[in-house]
């Protein structure tokens with residue numbers, strides 16, 4: 001037998017992700033797990049990436065943070081008088097107006 005044994009991480013949470021079931025092994029013998037993200041997306045992620053803490057979302061987490069930063073910066077830069085962007089819904093509302 002080659003490859004690594006299956007580590008049972010079903011039901012475990014890794015950041016925004018919850019591991020559901022193993023999908024298959026990849027070329028290096030690591031299991032890919034079907035994971036559900038809090039944003040609703042699903043993704044197959046290697047168990048060692050989850051266990052090592054490298055993967056904590058489907059990718060939405062970093063994308064979200066980046067876009068919030070950019071929005072906040074634009075807001076500050078463009079409209080110096082209005083600096084209420086503590087939460088993203090306020091920013092959305094503001095940008096939509």
Ligand SMILES: [Zn+2]
Nearest residue numbers: 037039058060
């Ligand atoms: Zn996500």
